[in-house]
Amino acid sequence: MRLLLVRHGQTRSNVRQLLDTAAPGPGLTPLGEAQAAALPEALADEDIEALYxxxxxxTQxxxxxxxxxxxxxxIIRDGIRELSxxxxxxxxxxxxxxxxYLRTVFAWAAGDTAPRIPGGENGKEALARYDAVIAEAAVSGARTVAMISHGxxxxxxxxxxxxxLDVTFAVARPLRNTGVVILEGTPADGxxxxxxxxxxxxxxxxSGPAGEPLDHTR
Structure with a gap:
């Protein structure tokens, strides 16, 4: 399965640099709306068969x-919401x-899933809910799936x-609003x-470190 993970468009909380993860969350700024409007063209070459x-x-x-x-x-699923x-x-x-917050969640990515965000979730819980939605998409029969999710x-x-790629790669590369990460595989095969x-x-x-980008074409 080809998996497109897309960050949502800009929000007021992004502009103010606030840690805003709770539901229902803010809407989009005018720039965020323009970013959303540009997605169909940006993904024109992708044969998307399911949209989460x-x-x-x-995200909606x-x-x-x-x-x-x-x-x-x-297809609206709680499992791909932002890390609480x-x-x-x-x-x-x-x-x-x-x-x-960032130290804790990137520790999860490095394999230490036990730490819990105060009043929130731990890594085992967060990764399991995300895995569950991707597993659902994988058995749906869709060959290319887009998921509008969170940075x-x-x-x-x-x-x-x-x-x-590893956690060092991800830490060094924050996703811009409507930035896209493309993966290929299955839950069983990786x-x-x-x-x-x-x-x-x-x-x-x-050659080179895991996840080193080879080019920067758009």
Missing amino acids: TSTLVR LTAAPLAAARGLNQ AGDLEMLPGHSRGAER AAIRVWTAARAVN WKALRWEGATVEPAGE
Whole structure:
């Protein structure tokens, strides 16, 4: 299965750099709406057969133009929502609480899934819910699936599950709004990252560090 993980369009909380993970969450800014409107053209070469969104409003608004252009229904699943900030919700991005959040979630990506966000989830729970939605998509018969999800969730899940990149790669590469990570594989056979925001990801076992981008074409 070809899997497109797409971050939602810009929100007010993105502009203010707030740790905003709770439902239903904010809508899109005018720029976010323009980013969403550009998705059908940006993904024109992808034969998308199923379109998933999270329970947070911003993903559904981002997906709406793509759904309309392709004649697809949005399949809304809580499992691909953002990694819960719990008691750290709405803290500014430069705060110690936000730094703790990032340290914790990227520890999950590195394999230490026991730590829990205060008032939130642990890595085992977060990865399991994301895995469950991807497993559902894999058995649906769709050959190419797009999931409109969230920045931290996409980076952490990809770093945890793709065989050819690691947590160092994901930490160094925040996803822009409507940035796309493309993977190929199945839950049974594993996943390989193909492209990260337009850059080709090097296959594991070739020269250079795991996940080193080979080009930066768009």
